[in-house]
Amino acid sequence: MTLIPVAAAVAVVLGAVVGTAARSARVALLGLAVVLLFSPFIADPLPDTLPLTIRLVAGTLAGYLLLVTARRAAGPVGSPLGAAASLAATAAAFAAGLQPFTLGLARLGPDAAMAAGLACLVVALPAVVAARDAFRLGTGLLVGLSGALVLRAALAGSPSPAEEVAIAFAIVTLGGAVAILGAAASGATGALGLDDLATHPGGARRRGSPPVPPR
Amino acid sequence: MSLLVFAAVTSAAAAAAFVTRNWRRVGTLVAFAGLVLALGAALAVEVGDRFEAAGGAIEATAYGRLFVLVGLVTAILVLVAARLTAWQRNGPAAVLGGAVSLAFGLATPDVAIGLLAVGGAALVATLVALVAPLTPWRVRVLAREVRGAAVSLILGIVAVSLVPGSEQAVPAGRAVTGIALVVAVTAVGHRLAAVPFHARASRLAEAAPTLGLPLLLAWIPAAWAIVLLDWAGAAIMPTGAGLGLERGLVAAIAATTLILGTVAALVQDEIEKTAAYTVVASGGLVVLGFAALDGAARDGLRAWLPAFVAFTAGLAGWTIAIRGAFGTGRVHDLAGWIRRAPVLAAALVAIGVAIVGWPGAATWEARAAVLKAIVDGPAPVLAVLAGITPVLVLVRLVVVGAARPGPAAIAATGERPRWGAAVLGLGPGSAHRATSPVPAGQAIARGPVVPDDGSLQDSDGDAGPPALSATEERPGDEPAEDPPDPADEAAAAAGEPAAQPPAGVPPVADDPADPASEPPGGPELPWRGRAGLVSGAHRVRGHRLVLPALRPTVPGLPPGPPSSDGRRMAAGHLLDANRTPIRSAVVFLLAVTTLLAAAGAFGLREAAAEAAPRPVAAEASPGP
Numbered sequence: 001m002t003l004i005p006v007a008a009a010v011a012v013v014l015g016a017v018v019g020t021a022a023r024s025a026r027v028a029l030l031g032l033a034v035v036l037l038f039s040p041f042i043a044d045p046l047p048d049t050l051p052l053t054i055r056l057v058a059g060t061l062a063g064y065l066l067l068v069t070a071r072r073a074a075g076p077v078g079s080p081l082g083a084a085a086s087l088a089a090t091a092a093a094f095a096a097g098l099q100p101f102t103l104g105l106a107r108l109g110p111d112a113a114m115a116a117g118l119a120c121l122v123v124a125l126p127a128v129v130a131a132r133d134a135f136r137l138g139t140g141l142l143v144g145l146s147g148a149l150v151l152r153a154a155l156a157g158s159p160s161p162a163e164e165v166a167i168a169f170a171i172v173t174l175g176g177a178v179a180i181l182g183a184a185a186s187g188a189t190g191a192l193g194l195d196d197l198a199t200h201p202g203g204a205r206r207r208g209s210p211p212v213p214p215r
Numbered sequence: 216m217s218l219l220v221f222a223a224v225t226s227a228a229a230a231a232a233f234v235t236r237n238w239r240r241v242g243t244l245v246a247f248a249g250l251v252l253a254l255g256a257a258l259a260v261e262v263g264d265r266f267e268a269a270g271g272a273i274e275a276t277a278y279g280r281l282f283v284l285v286g287l288v289t290a291i292l293v294l295v296a297a298r299l300t301a302w303q304r305n306g307p308a309a310v311l312g313g314a315v316s317l318a319f320g321l322a323t324p325d326v327a328i329g330l331l332a333v334g335g336a337a338l339v340a341t342l343v344a345l346v347a348p349l350t351p352w353r354v355r356v357l358a359r360e361v362r363g364a365a366v367s368l369i370l371g372i373v374a375v376s377l378v379p380g381s382e383q384a385v386p387a388g389r390a391v392t393g394i395a396l397v398v399a400v401t402a403v404g405h406r407l408a409a410v411p412f413h414a415r416a417s418r419l420a421e422a423a424p425t426l427g428l429p430l431l432l433a434w435i436p437a438a439w440a441i442v443l444l445d446w447a448g449a450a451i452m453p454t455g456a457g458l459g460l461e462r463g464l465v466a467a468i469a470a471t472t473l474i475l476g477t478v479a480a481l482v483q484d485e486i487e488k489t490a491a492y493t494v495v496a497s498g499g500l501v502v503l504g505f506a507a508l509d510g511a512a513r514d515g516l517r518a519w520l521p522a523f524v525a526f527t528a529g530l531a532g533w534t535i536a537i538r539g540a541f542g543t544g545r546v547h548d549l550a551g552w553i554r555r556a557p558v559l560a561a562a563l564v565a566i567g568v569a570i571v572g573w574p575g576a577a578t579w580e581a582r583a584a585v586l587k588a589i590v591d592g593p594a595p596v597l598a599v600l601a602g603i604t605p606v607l608v609l610v611r612l613v614v615v616g617a618a619r620p621g622p623a624a625i626a627a628t629g630e631r632p633r634w635g636a637a638v639l640g641l642g643p644g645s646a647h648r649a650t651s652p653v654p655a656g657q658a659i660a661r662g663p664v665v666p667d668d669g670s671l672q673d674s675d676g677d678a679g680p681p682a683l684s685a686t687e688e689r690p691g692d693e694p695a696e697d698p699p700d701p702a703d704e705a706a707a708a709a710g711e712p713a714a715q716p717p718a719g720v721p722p723v724a725d726d727p728a729d730p731a732s733e734p735p736g737g738p739e740l741p742w743r744g745r746a747g748l749v750s751g752a753h754r755v756r757g758h759r760l761v762l763p764a765l766r767p768t769v770p771g772l773p774p775g776p777p778s779s780d781g782r783r784m785a786a787g788h789l790l791d792a793n794r795t796p797i798r799s800a801v802v803f804l805l806a807v808t809t810l811l812a813a814a815g816a817f818g819l820r821e822a823a824a825e826a827a828p829r830p831v832a833a834e835a836s837p838g839p
Contacts, residue, residue: 105377105391121373128362137358141365148369152327152376159327162271166331170368173335177361180342184357188349194358 002110008041009116012150013094016120016143020127021079021086025070025135032139033063035120036171039146043158044110051164058168062175066138069182072192073135080130086123093122097154105155113154120147133192134185138178145174217264218275218322221256222315228253229311233343236304243298246307250294253311254287257318271325277822278517279321282441283314285521285812286434289528290426292805296532297426299798300539305344306426313340313430317438326375329442334368337406337435344427356422360431363415367402371443374399380450392454393461399443400465400505406436407498408491409472413479420491425535428487432494433527437520440501447505448513455508466506466589472499473604480608486537486544489608490530496605497523497570500582509588515581517823518815522569522578525812529566529805533559536802540630540795541623546612551620553613555629558799560616565806567609569813571602577815578602630796 011034018031036059040052047055079086097115107114120143127140149167153159159167185192228249235242257280265274290310297303316336320329341360345353377395378387387395408416419431455462476496483489501523504516538544540556553560572579582601812819 105387108379121369128366131362134358137362141362141369144369145365145372148372148376152372155376156327156379160270160325162268162323163325163328163331165271166328170331170335173338174365177338177342177365180346181354181358181361184346184349184354188351188354194355 002044004046005042005044005110006112008038009110009112009150011038012042012116012146013090013119013123016123016147017083017087017090019139019143020123020136021081021083023078025073025077028136028139029063029066029070032066032142033059035143035146036060036063039116039150040164042110042113042116042150043153044113045158047158047164048161051159051161054168055164055171058171062142062171065172065175065179066135066142069135069138069179069192072182072186073133077132077136080126086126090119090123094119107154108157109154111154113150117147117149117151117154120144120150131194133194134178134182135192137194138175138182141174141178142171145171216266217256217260218273218318219266221253221260221318224256225249225253225311225315225318229308229315232311233308236308239302239304242304242307243302246294247291249311250287250291250307253314254284254291257283257287257314271323271328273319273322274324275322277818279318281817281819281822282321282438282521282524283318285808286310286317286430286524286528287314289429289525289532289805289808292801292808293426293429293528293532293535296535296539296798296801296805297424299794299801300535303424303426305346306424306430309340309343309427310430312336312343313435317435320438320442326380326442326446327372329445330368330371330375330439333435333438333442334364334371336438337364337367337431340427340430340435344423344431353422356418359415359418363405363412367405367439370398370402370405371439374402374443375446375450378450380446387454389454389457392451393458396447396451396458396461396505397464399447400468400502403436403439403443403505404468404472404502406439407472407501408432408436408495409468409498409502410475410495413472413476413492413495416491416495417488420485420487425487425531428491428494428531429524429528432491433498433524436498437501437524440504441517441520444504444513444516447508448510452508452510458508462506462508466503469499469503469506472496472502473601477604477607480605481611484546486534486546486549486612489546489612490527490534493530493605493608494527496608497526500585500601503585503589507585507588509584512581512585512588514824515577515584518577518820519581521819522809522812522815525809526566526569529562529569529802529809532802532805533563533566536562536795536798539798541627543623546615548621548623549612549615550618551616551624552627553616554620555624555627556616556795556799558630558796558803560613562799562803562806563609563612565803565810567606569806569809570609571599571606572813576813577820578813580815580820628795630799 015031015034015038019028019035020031022028022031037056040047040055040059046052081089094115097118098111105114124140124144124147127136128144131137131140149159182192185194228245232242232246232249235245260275260280262275262277262280265272287310290307294303294307294310297306313336316332316339320332320336323329323332338361341357341364345357345360374395377391377398405412405415408414408419416432419428423431451458473496476492476499480489480492480496483492500519501516504512507513534544536559537549537552537556540559541549541552543549569578572582579602586601811817
């Protein structure tokens, strides 16, 4: 077990907890940035310089796109589970992932990657399911995607350079999608909240009336 | 290199279509030019053309090229039909943007890269299709779509990571393989809106432009299915024999989707939702393919998926044409539609035939192969039974269409071309007296309607327009044409008498076969001009209403006032006159394309079989 993947895994897990559980949007964005920037280092062997650079640039760009959304975020929200429960669940998943024979899976990557991947997926789940605004949904989705990719590095080995480029494309696309979603929600309702959006155009409809929302 | 050229051309076209989408005329030209260019670039892709970079490679396959071609051709035809009704500004850019990522996803041999590319395609297409116009409901749908696409991507990556299926990977245990299969089916099932994720289809049918439905409900989900079917063939199939429980669960989900999707389509009243749930029910076959875990079933499904894309586009085009021809999308308002639109009826029948298939057709053989791998028994009979379920929905539409014509069918202009009248100069510029039996509240026109005396009073004496509802539009649609010229409206409001038809030209009734539409004293000529106006007089709730003529410059007639609308109409009145028949013809062409795809034409089946990766163990595993 080399030092860099382990240190990166710890940083990524802490960043995931902060990113999904912090009450302040800017602190949460900081945690997400840690996840996006350190997750490429959870691999053994480490990626080549160029693919690594592409991943770092993509993570920075995705973080910047969410910064635009974070500026519109309303007051403190926090994790649906609460910070303590999130931290406990993450720690349990991390510890389980460190065991060599978790799920009986054969691994081609470091154990730290398995632990960090499971922890990220666990902490992202409530954030994605019970997201109350576009920013929290975006952080949850990006943490979850990073967790899945780290898990893949543990089970299938280090990604190839081409796969790193594809990962960078997916991260930037998802970051852009969240930024556009935040702008759309803000433009439609004046806030990022997803709970404020109408459940149906025009509210309750009588049977047979057209479902056309106003343009 | 040819694949990169396709990607560059299509990306540029997508960007141009997105930038110009707010200008209807320029946007239309750019969209069509972009789609045609993308089609040409796809045709120019050389099979076997390989490009290596960053330690990876993409290779153009015959199957991938055919899949993209089918999607682009059907998208162009749907766009033509849609443009004749309304300007769905977000559709072309979404199609083009999605095509780029799909092409890459199908060209790479790496399943993870394929998933990432297809997931990116889903995100891009969803954003472009739903981001405007902004309403709270559409933003909510957009949020759910973004979440769904991202979660599907996460699940897909987890599934292919659990059982990589590569030569270096250690074979996974039975439990992990079963988990991976269920996770992968969850991902692809969400993309296909399979039960229990079927609410996605309803949301999209309400919020997305109709042009985007084939993209979001069929084209991109089919690409997901292709990528994960290839992975399942290499990673799951060798150990699939021991997965009876998991495969049974997947088969149950598929059967539930087939049955409940059909039931949901049957109870829907909006034709877009009916079409969407028909697609959902058909997608159950894809889920069933994951339960089969059989090489022949997988190859059959690969040949079936382009037909799935084609008949989804056919259904979308048909709904657009119906809404454009009758001004309504509610099934119970469409009684008797077949009498006014026999070409659309033929198209619907052709689409139904394509869905079911026939012995020897790709759709038929695929269904038979999948069912044969699942259960023992006479596969042809089962194929018919499984194929009939979605067709029941189309049978319902035909039954409604064969009923006695309702108000919408009576008021519709029908599919009979009016080239002759237009050439003779009886264009929109000559307003003609006509008395159509339009009941109160019936949608007949979009635009101003004024009575003879110029006042706007209904039968109750209240000020305001009479009870004429505007022609319905889909969310995100814009009127196909500009509104009428204000000068013309003012002239009509001032009670200026409408021009009479030229002497010596016999008037033509809207539909001579329908005596209800023929006014007393002989047939007269109504005219559906720009903005959907039917020029002439109508009797509504006791009032005699005159719809203003637009006075274009028509050869052979004195020129109208120099309004910009009149000048534009001079060039387009032939199209105005024949919008419904042209639209129906385009949808019929779409249905023919669907039939060709269902037949496995253009070497589709051979390409599907050749390009499919061979499983590690070639033996077919027994059913669950």
